[in-house]
């Protein structure tokens with residue numbers, strides 16, 4: 001197989017770049033940043049849900065107030081009638097009818113009181129929701145501040161290692177350009193399930209999985225044209 005050294009060097013540089021990118025993803029700053037971000041996301045969800053519920057309860061309370069107002073109007077009308085008929089000299093309405101009207105008036109009062117209680121309970125719910133909302137927003141303030149600071153810090157970290165990463169990327173690209181597309185696609189395929197897709201064969205032993213391989217493998221690698229893979233781990237074998 002040709003260009004074994006190039007393939008091996010490329011695989012090493014590629015692995016180094018992956019490690020670097022992995023490290024970048026896992027800095028303490030980033031971990032803390034993600035933690036704060038998750039907290040803020042969850043808090044925002046909570047805020048939305050409280051506001052939604054509060055809006056619904058406010059609607060119910062308004063509805064109740066309308067009903068109470070209507071009952072009060074009916075009550076006032078009824079009381080005017082009662083007062084009128086009580087003082088009237090003719091017998092337009094009987095005592096029974098008058099009593100019935102008074103009973104209706106009482107019913108309206110108790111109905112209004114009952115709805116008033118319900119409205120009060122709803123108002124209490126709204127007050128509680130407002131308090132809960134303030135608490136959530138209050139707790140978000142320092143986290144948001146920390147998040148913004150961490151974001152700046154993370155950006156600085158990214159910038160400072162950016163140059164280093166760029167250099168590595170260039171090196172990887174340069175080495176990659178020497179590898180044929182067929183081998184590259186096989187390399188990427190193996191990389192999908194194995195770290196370090198290229199392994200050195202030393203004394204007939206695969207250096208990645210440590211498997212002892214038949215002597216014929218070595219000859220195949222040195223004299224053959226195609227790729228030879230480790231029968232145990234599937235990595236491309238090279239001899240330097």
Ligand SMILES: [Zn+2]
Nearest residue numbers: 206209230233
């Ligand atoms: Zn192996």
